[in-house]
């Protein structure tokens with residue numbers, strides 16, 4: 001474990017000092033689970049960087065795999081080795097003294113250091129600092145850190161150094177037609193392109209060449225790059241396998257293989273392709289294998305034993321920490337029926353996106369297309385969209401040409417897009433890993449963000465995700481007009497004050513007419529102008545339960561506990577005609593077992609309230625905030641849904657943790673099979689979902 005104390009600055013602070021200090025504090029705050037937390041939790045030293053037992057206890061005993069530890073001497077050793085790379089400049093020495101993670105403290109050569117600085121990177125993030133020497137010195141590695149904490153550079157930097165100044169240098173071939181020495185496998189095309197671009201930028205600084213091989217793009221350009229020869233190949237398993245089978249790709253010279261987002265790649269059914277690709281290396285002892293992800297379910301750890309050497313190292317910045325999702329993200333849940341989603345989402349964006357970008361995740365491709373069509377200015381990204389269009393869409397989103405992307409899980413993993421402030425999940429995902437990765441598209445590299453998950457209280461169960469991700473969800477209800485006005489009013493005012501004064505004369509007489517003839521005060525008129533500026537011209541009251549427009553939420557209580565929905569409906573029938581009882585939406589029991597809440601149309605509100613006044617021992621009132629509600633699992637289990645007290649059987653598939661359909665499953669022996677029955681898993685796996 002690296003010993004990375006951060007010393008205080010004793011001398012009087014220069015502006016540069018202040019900048020460094022600020023950055024350092026930011027990183028410490030961001031990575032409190034990693035490095036600075038260590039300082040705080042001296043007594044619990046091993047908690048933050050916990051050792052992951054690889055496979056079963058027996059397996060672990062038979063292995064020599066170990067967690068990363070950094071004895072005191074390593075830092076000195078690192079300094080000596082670094083001195084061989086080149087001499088530090090004076091100012092670098094200063095930084096080095098202050099910040100043990102400063103890039104000048106690592107064996108990073110001058111051109112790479114310059115490139116990092118050009119990109120604003122002056123010190124390594126904890127996962128990078130922790131694994132740099134290990135990878136450079138030749139070990140296999142399993143690395144886990146939360147989303148957005150820099151896992152990509154954790155493998156890119158030491159690999160590049162190894163190839164140019166380290167152990168792999170001697171073996172590296174050069175010249176026309178050279179076979180690659182690095183192979184990086186990723187689950188999606190978009191992610192492959194992103195990682196490729198890091199290799200291009202940083203590898204380019206060291207004279208190394210890279211290419212990206214992914215499906216949906218023409219073969220020819222990829223073939224000609226391979227023919228010319230490259231140092232690094234990044235790609236998706238299916239296309240890489242195709243190139244191997246076409247004899248375009250020679251893996252005999254490989255020095256590094258990287259499985260990024262390893263669990264997703266294997267879960268998607270790429271396991272056969274991955275095995276075939278990794279099996280192309282004759283002498284495994286000469287190749288280093290690195291495996292990274294923010295989530296490493298136990299079955300991935302088992303499979304890693306097959307691909308990685310027995311003396312592999314593990315760097316786990318999540319470990320046994322309860323919180324597996326990003327700690328920089330505000331995790332929120334909001335009840336909403338599927339019918340109300342498209343009306344609600346624009347207001348959620350208004351309230352929470354803070355002027356930045358939003359990614360909305362849907363469960364199916366069809367939903368993504370439909371929703372993108374309904375939201376002004378939004379575009380869809382999913383597997384049925386042609387690759388060339390996918391690239392245009394993502395490039396447009398990155399460039400800020402539009403600010404709302406509606407995507408399937410194809411965008412859930414790894415994508416690093418600047419200024420994504422808000423993630424909306426239209427319903428709880430099937431797996432906790434999906435939740436962790438989707439919400440991790442915001443709150444990256446020290447920034448903060450908001451992840452809002454919509455759920456239908458009658459259908460979804462969020463407690464499994466809460467339990468397994470360690471997230472404590474903040475419960476909110478649909479933004480009401482006052483919330484929206486508050487959230488966007490400031491923006492609107494800013495937009496108005498930014499309009500040039502030169503424009504005033506042209507509109508002055510129209511403004512005077514309005515003021516004189518509208519019957520409204522100047523403030524009232526200005527309020528209208530502000531609302532119009534941000535496109536909000538109607539007051540729409542929403543229900544709290546299903547977030548439906550022109551509906552309100554009522555709480556029903558009686559002199560007896562309400563244990564079942566049918567009991568609640570029975571009470572309503574005592575004072576309402578059947579057609580009104582049938583119009584009730586989303587009836588859900590309260591957690592205390594004493595009441596039920598439901599939505600009714602504002603038109604029917606009077607009928608309901610008057611009816612209840614005439615009924616004995618019944619109380620009915622409009623609620624402004626939702627009480628705690630029973631979850632589906634709880635109400636069925638306790639009060640007779642016929643699924644047993646665990647609430648997990650039968651239709652519990654969605655949250656059962658079992659992997660349905662063509663998903664990857666593992667049996668007790670740690671052997672893996674793709675239930676879809678052969679073929680490339682991706683095509684068979686959840687065809688409507690990606």
Ligand SMILES: Nc1ncnc2c1ncn2[C@@H]1O[C@H](COP(=O)(O)OP(=O)(O)OP(=O)(O)O)[C@@H](O)[C@H]1O
Nearest residue numbers: 121123124125147148149150151152294414416445
């Ligand atoms: N040392 C560093 N200093 C500043 N920024 C960094 C550093 N390392 C990486 N970054 C930036 O942090 C962001 C997140 O990095 P990266 O995409 O590698 O995260 P990740 O851990 O792989 O996330 P995910 O699990 O979502 O794939 C990127 O924009 C990257 O450029």
